[in-house]
């Protein structure tokens with residue numbers, strides 16, 4: 220994983236949870252991909268996105284960028300946003316789907332909102348867990364932020380949860396789930412299974428915000 224920071228363009232206004240498209244030129248060819256912003260609107264001097272490096276063409280172009288290089292950025296896009304509208308939220312992230320959740324957590328922390336946030340992150344292995352230190356720092360500043368990690372292919376040393384995000388896990392870790400507005404982000408199959416789970420426990424679509432990271 221690698222985070223990329225660009226100077227925040229003048230007049231670039233966005234909400235926590237939104238995404239941009241990034242276009243790069245290589246060998247006369249223009250390629251564009253979508254990335255959720257992992258920065259928060261409260262960070263005035265830069266915008267940031269975080270990419271899972273795949274070794275593929277666009278990923279390598281980004282990886283080889285140097286300080287001072289430019290990218291063509293469009294946006295912001297997306298409706299999975301949070302600006303303090305709800306008192307209690309639950310953020311369910313799968314893998315790189317944590318990026319917009321980080322933006323939301325940072326924004327709430329910087330704005331000193333009293334929002335009760337339950338962030339549940341599902342990853343495969345310990346190496347896939349990102350923003351661990353940042354979340355620890357945010358938890359110190361923000362008493363409303365709780366984080367729960369689960370790993371589906373953890374090493375033997377992992378003493379934490381090993382379940383996928385499922386009904387059992389949710390009912391156990393988030394007993395007040397019915398009072399929360401949900402945010403779901405991850406690869407499309409993860410988002411689909413979260414939607415099925417939430418519908419099964421009678422959470423209506425009006426209480427669910429989602430973003431599918433198409434491309435994974």
Ligand SMILES: Cc1cc2nc3c(=O)[nH]c(=O)nc-3n(C[C@H](O)[C@H](O)[C@H](O)COP(=O)(O)OP(=O)(O)OC[C@H]3O[C@@H](n4cnc5c(N)ncnc54)[C@H](O)[C@@H]3O)c2cc1C
Pocket residue numbers: 238252253254255256268269270271272273274275276277278315318319430431432433434435
């Ligand atoms: C709204 C939105 C937000 C997003 N936010 C993020 C984000 O925050 N961070 C992020 O990393 N991504 C995000 N994505 C996904 C992102 O746009 C890219 O699709 C993704 O990063 C993969 O791009 P890539 O060029 O590295 O890989 P690609 O070359 O597009 O490959 C994507 C996948 O396709 C398969 N694949 C493609 N070509 C091959 C091949 N030759 N051999 C084997 N397998 C192959 C692999 O499974 C690979 O992982 C987002 C997508 C959307 C729609």
